[in-house]
Amino acid sequence: MSRILRWGILGTGRIAGIFARGVQDSVSGKLVAVGSRSEESASRFAKEFNIPKAYASYEELLADPEVEAVYIATPHPMHAQWAIRAAEAGKHILCEKPLALNHAEAMAIVEAAKEHDVFLMEAFMYRCHPQTARVVDMIRDGAIGNVRTIQATFSFDAGSNPGSRLLRQDLGGGGILDVGCYCTSMARLIAGVALGKDFADPIELKAVGHIGEESRVDEYTAAVLKFPGEIIAQLATGVRVKQEDGVRIYGSDGWIHIPEPWIPGPNGEPTSIFLYKKGQSTPEEIVVDPGSPLYAIEADTVASHIEDRQAPSPAMTWEDSLGNMRTLDMWREQIGMIYDSERPEANTLPVHGRPLRVRPDNKMKYGHVQGIDKPISRLVMGVDNQRTMPHLAVMLDDFFERGGTCFDTAYIYMGGLSEKLLGQWVKNRGIREQVVIVGKGAHTPYCDPENLTKQLLESLDRLQTDYIDLYFMHRDNPEIPVGEFVEVLNEHLRAGRIRAFGGSNWTIQRVEEANKYAREHGLTGFAAVSNNFSLARMIEPPWAGCISSSDPESRAWFERNQMPLFSWSSQARGFFTGRARPDDFSDPELVRCWYSEDNFRRLERVNQLAREKGVEPINIALAYVLSQPFPTFALIGPRALSETHSSLKALEIELTPEEVKWLNLEA
Structure with missing residues (x-):
């Protein structure tokens, strides 16, 4: 190899020594520095392997401009923190196996390598x-x-x-x-x-x-x-x-x-x-x-594929x-x-090892809902599928640091686990007054004033909070006079248990009835609605009792009334990700809910505009939701950090009114 890769070793344990010998036996590597948590250990290691620089901290090693690549040889729980910090320092990374303590941490490492454009490989030398x-x-x-x-x-x-x-x-x-x-x-x-x-x-x-x-x-x-x-x-x-x-x-x-x-x-x-x-x-x-020796082959493998950022x-x-x-x-x-650090009550730092903070370079946009005096991020993180605290914490920490303030959950999600994990995360991070919690309750068949109160009180207990910022009735029950719902919601509003309320999967007619009742009785009305809204027309609801507001009449009503709309399935559950094709029926749910001739015409236009703007089609579809002439908040349900980051790109796309109409086949 014509190019020599300059290595720093982070950690001084047994495996670090074995790899150091491997670099010395390689044709591509040169040891230039070692970092330890003590000066004595670093100096001893440097002397044993003839390494010119010995640092008494990992931070000093990562700050050395001569170090191009680092081998992370710490115990397992420290891999994620130092791999992420190495990526932030622009260092290429070979991290001892396992890559992290769990999949969530590994996901954060991979995303850091992507973001900072560095090589990353898990050190399975075999x-x-x-x-x-x-x-x-x-x-x-x-x-x-x-x-x-x-x-x-x-x-x-x-x-x-x-x-x-x-x-x-x-x-x-x-x-x-x-x-x-x-x-x-x-x-x-x-x-x-x-x-x-x-x-x-x-x-x-x-x-x-x-x-x-x-x-x-x-x-x-x-x-x-x-x-x-x-x-x-x-x-x-x-x-x-x-x-x-x-x-x-x-x-x-x-x-x-x-x-x-x-x-x-x-x-x-x-x-x-x-x-x-x-x-x-x-x-x-x-x-x-x-x-060649085993670890020399590993070091040479890294050097051979630095430019590719991954080894094949x-x-x-x-x-x-x-x-x-x-x-x-x-x-x-x-x-x-289960490791103690993975338990919900473990008040650990975010995976990068620093206190949670909002990144100054975030691109988040914010909106407002009457009754809530906090900025509400236009993208709303769905808390409905993170089954462990490590997964939830990695996802929510990242969203918060990128400017996200709004988190959506519901009484029925995962039998209450979603609310419990969200509440524990907020408590662990100490950020209750910095976040907006959207809660939902009274889902069919428990859609009545008595069960609404019962579920709200239980949700507050699960969330470990005195109030929910924005509370939606998860479904409507037309058999109950709308005034009964308005009365009980105002009761909880006066008690401080909620700051604002609205309806999820409510028809416009019932929302109008509710707000008319509120005006006539000197009460507070619905502050927001949470129905489906997306560029793709919902052919059939994914769940019973779901209502879409994507039709022209609904859009006109929201524009006239400037009622905030919190859109679920804002990206049509993956219709614009490349999964949907007229000849592909492998996903029955996608076919049932979104397949239609007009939706595929919209998909063609999304693809065309995405090519013109140099972005992904899913970014265009989400930008459509955010570009309406009335307040919209898009609920997103990423399962992985890569999906979150893809959604965030929509915030940087400005669609003109003409483009919005064209995408929706109106021009």
């Missing part, structure tokens, strides 16, 4: 070794026919030292994250190659395991995974029991045995793969000569790492392995 590439080729070439089962084991006995990193809850101890991650990564790789892909994610996972009474980490465990194509994997791992490590791949025409899958040829020695063909009594030994499979790509972390989450969930 994935860079020629032995793994050879196994991939064998599977691809049909050496054992159709793959049916995979067995992978990585397990050892680390003893009973309670101070060991491997047995400490606070350091992410346990077998699944330390070595089980190898087994999942291998199974996903082989299953994927067998299916003609780079990797595959399991569609089902079952597991049992032993969590130590004193250690409170998974000391040994086994899992069975089912992949598409009826491929089954059996995985075993542990840190308190020695098992025979290895990988066996069984197919219709034979099987493959890899005796040393995880640390193949650490010093550059040849390794062996054994191929057992059906009908043959002795195996064929396939010898792989790597030509079978090295760990970003999506591969995210899928692996998701699988590890599934495994831990199956056996009840």
Whole structure:
């Protein structure tokens, strides 16, 4: 290689020393600095490996302009914080496995690498070794026919030292994250190659395991995974029991045995793969000569692909790492392995390790609703699918820091879990007066004044707050006189339990009746409405009792009355993301709710305008919602940070009134 990559090592533990030796043996790398949390440790490490600079803090290492790439060798719970900070410092990143403590943290790392345009790879060194590439080729070439089962084991006995990193809850101890991650990564790789892909994610996972009474980490465990194509994997791992490590791949025409899958040829020695063909009594030994030590190959892999920002499979790509972390989450969930830092009540800092703050470079836009004296972000984060605190915190922290102030939830979402997690997050962050909580209750069949009150009080308890900023009735019940709803909502308004209220999935006629009643009785009326509104016409409601306000008559009414509209399914549930095509009926729900000739004509125009403006079609569709001649707030339901960031791009698109009409086939 003509270019030398200058490395800094963040951390001074055993694995850091092994990688340092690997860089010294590489053809592309040069060690220029090491950072530790103590001057003594940094100096000792620098002297041992002849490194010119030793820093007594990780921050100093990242501030060194001579350092181009960093190897993160801290304990698992610190990976996310320092990988993100390395990305912010413009450093390329090789992060020890597992990439993070959980999928949510890994997602934040990947997004930081994207945003700051740096290389990122999870340090599964075996994935860079020629032995793994050879196994991939064998599977691809049909050496054992159709793959049916995979067995992978990585397990050892680390003893009973309670101070060991491997047995400490606070350091992410346990077998699944330390070595089980190898087994999942291998199974996903082989299953994927067998299916003609780079990797595959399991569609089902079952597991049992032993969590130590004193250690409170998974000391040994086994899992069975089912992949598409009826491929089954059996995985075993542990840190308190020695098992025979290895990988066996069984197919219709034979099987493959890899005796040393995880640390193949650490010093550059040849390794062996054994191929057992059906009908043959002795195996064929396939010898792989790597030509370089294991960790040198890993360092050279990084250097070779710096410009691409990712190394290709079978090295760990970003999506591969995210899928692996998701699988590890599934495994831990199956056996009840939760780290203390992941529990809802754990008042931890955001994943980057700094106090929560709004970024000065945010592009958020704000609106106003009568009765609420806080700025309300025009994009509203839906809190309806984040089932764990790590996932919710990563998603909501990011949205808040990018200027988001408004969060939408409901009494029925996930049986109350959504409200509980949102409330705990707000309490943990200490930001109740900086956020606008949109709550909903009285969903059918509990849509009456008595149940409205009962559910509102329970929602307040779940949210750990005295009030909800904007409260929507989740459904209407035309059998009940509208005045009864107005009266009970005003009762809660006077009591300070809500600051403003409105109706979700209410017809315009009933909203008008409610506000007429309020005027005639000296009461407060509806301040906002939350119906469907999107560029795509809703053909059938996704849920019973849903109402859309995308039609011309409704739009004209909102414009005349300047009533704020909080639009759900503002992006037509993915219709404009490329998933919808006239010949693709793979998503029955998308077909049922949004497929029509006029919607596909709108999609054509969205695609055309997106090309002209150099943005994604989904950005145009969301900008349409935000460009109406009346106050609109778009509810978004991202499952991943990448989806949030895609939605935020719509804020930078200004559509003219003529473009708005043209998109909606009115010109």
